[in-house]
Amino acid sequence: MAEGARARRKAPNRAPGKGSTMSIDVQTAKTNPVVLDPIIHVRVRLGIVSALAVEESLTFNELKERLETSDGNLSVHARRLEEAGYIEIEKSFAGRIPRTDYRLTRTGREALQRYLDHMEALIKRVRE
16 A cells, blocks of 8 residues: 555445344344443443544544553454444554544444433433
């Protein structure tokens, strides 16, 4: 890849949760009031989408530092979010140094909003 060139990876065309070891899929989470979105309801993934909801984009190192996680852990969870269509990953070079940028997609923003609405409804219901 030429200096300054950008490569955008296209997420595999598969449904969220497909091929996952989780028995609960996103559709079940949408229809069952006690089931939360299994894509987002993991600490690191929730941290990624939350951080990207308030920033236009963040680099790999910025996310790693904010979430206080390892390279491997961040990579695995970011890949899962990318496969679900919740984030977009863009790889480029700054000179000879590789750079990975993450952005929240509209699908990811909508999923986060549903997740937050769901959590608020659960909290309200429990407090009644």
